[in-house]
Amino acid sequence: MGFSILNELPKLVWLLIAVATFLGVIGGLLFFIDRGPKSKHEWWQAALFLGPAVILLLLGLVYPAFRTGLLSFSDGTGQNWVGLRNYVWMFSQPEILTVLRNTLLWVIFAPVLATATGLMYAILVDRKRFESIAKSLIFMPMAISFVGASIIWRFVYAYRPPEGDQIGLLNQLIVWMGGEPQLWLLNAPLNTLLLIVVLIWVQAGFAMVVLSAAIKAIPDEIVEAARIDGTNAWQQFWRITLPTVWPTLTVVLITISVQTLKVFDIVRTMTGGQYNTSVIANEMYAQAFRYGELGQGSTLAVFLFVLVVPLVIVQMRTNRRVREQG
Amino acid sequence: MSQQTQTPPTAPAAAPKPRVSRETSAARVRKRLSSSTATLAAIVIAALWTLPTAGLFISSFRPERELKTTGWWTFFSDPQVTLANYRDVLFGTASQGQLATYFVNSFVITLPATVFVVVLAALAAYALAWVNFPGRDWLFLGIFALQIVPLQMSLVPLLRFFSQGVTIAGIQLMPAWDLQGALAFTNVWVAHTIFGLPLGIFLLHNFISQLPRSLFEAARVDGAGHGVIFRRLVVPLIVPALVSLGIFQFLWVWNDLLVALIFAGGSAETAPLTVRLAEMAGTRGDEWQRLTAGAFVSIVVPLIVFFSLQRYFVRGLLAGSVKG
Numbered sequence: 001m002g003f004s005i006l007n008e009l010p011k012l013v014w015l016l017i018a019v020a021t022f023l024g025v026i027g028g029l030l031f032f033i034d035r036g037p038k039s040k041h042e043w044w045q046a047a048l049f050l051g052p053a054v055i056l057l058l059l060g061l062v063y064p065a066f067r068t069g070l071l072s073f074s075d076g077t078g079q080n081w082v083g084l085r086n087y088v089w090m091f092s093q094p095e096i097l098t099v100l101r102n103t104l105l106w107v108i109f110a111p112v113l114a115t116a117t118g119l120m121y122a123i124l125v126d127r128k129r130f131e132s133i134a135k136s137l138i139f140m141p142m143a144i145s146f147v148g149a150s151i152i153w154r155f156v157y158a159y160r161p162p163e164g165d166q167i168g169l170l171n172q173l174i175v176w177m178g179g180e181p182q183l184w185l186l187n188a189p190l191n192t193l194l195l196i197v198v199l200i201w202v203q204a205g206f207a208m209v210v211l212s213a214a215i216k217a218i219p220d221e222i223v224e225a226a227r228i229d230g231t232n233a234w235q236q237f238w239r240i241t242l243p244t245v246w247p248t249l250t251v252v253l254i255t256i257s258v259q260t261l262k263v264f265d266i267v268r269t270m271t272g273g274q275y276n277t278s279v280i281a282n283e284m285y286a287q288a289f290r291y292g293e294l295g296q297g298s299t300l301a302v303f304l305f306v307l308v309v310p311l312v313i314v315q316m317r318t319n320r321r322v323r324e325q326g
Numbered sequence: 327m328s329q330q331t332q333t334p335p336t337a338p339a340a341a342p343k344p345r346v347s348r349e350t351s352a353a354r355v356r357k358r359l360s361s362s363t364a365t366l367a368a369i370v371i372a373a374l375w376t377l378p379t380a381g382l383f384i385s386s387f388r389p390e391r392e393l394k395t396t397g398w399w400t401f402f403s404d405p406q407v408t409l410a411n412y413r414d415v416l417f418g419t420a421s422q423g424q425l426a427t428y429f430v431n432s433f434v435i436t437l438p439a440t441v442f443v444v445v446l447a448a449l450a451a452y453a454l455a456w457v458n459f460p461g462r463d464w465l466f467l468g469i470f471a472l473q474i475v476p477l478q479m480s481l482v483p484l485l486r487f488f489s490q491g492v493t494i495a496g497i498q499l500m501p502a503w504d505l506q507g508a509l510a511f512t513n514v515w516v517a518h519t520i521f522g523l524p525l526g527i528f529l530l531h532n533f534i535s536q537l538p539r540s541l542f543e544a545a546r547v548d549g550a551g552h553g554v555i556f557r558r559l560v561v562p563l564i565v566p567a568l569v570s571l572g573i574f575q576f577l578w579v580w581n582d583l584l585v586a587l588i589f590a591g592g593s594a595e596t597a598p599l600t601v602r603l604a605e606m607a608g609t610r611g612d613e614w615q616r617l618t619a620g621a622f623v624s625i626v627v628p629l630i631v632f633f634s635l636q637r638y639f640v641r642g643l644l645a646g647s648v649k650g
Contacts, residue, residue, distance in 0.1 A: 010508040034551030049453030060520030064480030124368040143632035145581030301478040
């Protein structure tokens with residue numbers, strides 16, 4: 001069966017109907033907002049403006065989050081209470097301990113390396129002739145899906161037996177240097193590090209753009225004063241650039257850390273979580289939706305939540321400080 | 327991005343030599359480091375970041391036999407170009423990928439999920455900023471806090487809503503959806519809309535709450551209600567913010583795998599490109615003639631959006647639009 005536009009027509013029709021209906025309802029809403037009862041507290045207006053979003057959030061995020069919390073204390077079917085058994089399971093099962101170790105590796109390496117690369121590159125190309133093109137090159141992976149990025153990097157890691165030509169860039173480089181081609185994605189824990197490379201590749205652009213803006217905001221007087229005092233490049237980096245962009249750097253680090261904790265697409269596309277590469281988000285999906293273990297899946301989700309909360313709180317506080325300074 | 331690279335303001339009196347005052351600390355660090363080393367380092371990083379994509383792109387145009395037996399770098403000594411990979415992967419049989427169908431699905435999923443979020447977030451953000459009702463600040467704080475919740479926390483129960491309906495205290499508030507065929511897209515739309523709202527409301531609230539109060543007071547004096555003010559006054563003023571949010575939501579939904587896997591399933595009926603590609607990478611991981619072309623089919627739309635609207639993208643990024 002080939003592709004036929006006729007098969008796709010119902011989808012496009014439903015798309016049009018849905019969007020038109022939605023916009024119609026919103027239009028009606030705006031019409032009735034100004035025709036409600038007049039009162040000091042604008043209850044009527046607030047309800048119409050906020051109603052749709054609040055109902056969606058209550059049904060889709062608030063209630064489910066509590067429900068997942070409860071499910072983490074129940075068995076696979078979600079029917080019977082098992083107390084803390086899932087939490088004990090999480091910290092005692094060898095496979096899950098590997099998952100936790102991998103997640104730790106991700107959080108240790110990905111944010112720091114992505115941010116460091118981004119910062120270095122931002123400084124290197126700052127005010128160069130080709131700055132905007134040079135930045136676009138690093139930034140481009142941000143637009144690519146993790147799935148696309150994973151396929152790109154799987155191709156880099158591709159393996160062919162040593163008798164024939166290599167098709168993957170990494171193995172070819174090894175061969176050129178006189179080494180043996182490797183099945184990179186099979187050997188733990190190196191394979192996890194190679195998956196981390198993909199995330200660094202995607203996130204460095206984000207770090208670079210945000211830090212570049214911060215670097216450009218450093219006042220000239222400070223730089224000038226330092227120059228008159230006879231500082232060298234390293235001193236300037238450590239004593240001026242780094243301290244000035246530090247709040248921004250923290251925000252970038254934490255933002256990438258949160259992304260890293262939730263990484264799912266890369267692991268799933270590169271290895272499917274096999275060969276000891278699974279991480280919390282991937283294991284959560286596998287437990288809840290492949291094995292039907294709702295309790296264990298929910299426990300992993302709750303653990304993810306617990307890990308993310310302190311990071312986000314620090315981020316919000318730093319963010320506010322950055323804004324107040326700016 | 328060139329719009330972002332403005333020269334920082336210089337104090338006119340304190341800058342006797344304009345040539346010097348234009349230098350930033352970064353520029354100085356760069357200059358003091360041996361300039362050639364710095365350039366080399368920049369080129370190495372740029373190459374590392376570009377080569378993997380370039381290799382995949384070149385490979386997608388190489389004939390299957392060449393692609394599977396020689397490296398893409400041999401293309402330069404022995405250029406052979408074919409469009410067969412794209413033809414097969416887009417319009418071939420189901421086992422070859424049939425990505426054209428999934429491309430339509432991606433489009434059908436992404437467009438409404440973007441429109442819904444932008445419109446609903448704008449309405450909510452306006453009310454949270456300018457409509458006067460008790461408890462407003464608490465509600466804003468609550469929505470703000472929801473950004474913390476990883477979407478993993480809501481996947482299982484939300485999927486249950488769609489399959490079993492909503493029952494609270496024994497009363498069926500909403501029947502099971504059990505939608506078939508094209509209607510099944512509704513599940514993904516709703517899921518993506520919900521997950522996009524907290525960040526969307528937060529971003530637009532930042533923007534809308536900074537509009538001058540006098541604007542609203544003048545309109546109220548003229549007898550305009552909130553509906554009119556929102557439509558005629560606020561929406562035209564926040565178009566750049568709406569575009570920023572729209573781009574982010576678009577890229578996020580188009581590139582998403584997790585939500586689609588759970589709420590759209592894996593069938594050709596509703597699954598988007600990402601789901602199909604991940605599946606192909608898993609089951610046909612060595613069919614590089616399909617994976618390379620397929621990856622580019624999925625990448626091309628975000629790249630177009632990204633490069634044509636890069637200015638808004640960067641602005642949104644600096645305003646904090648990264649899903650936590």
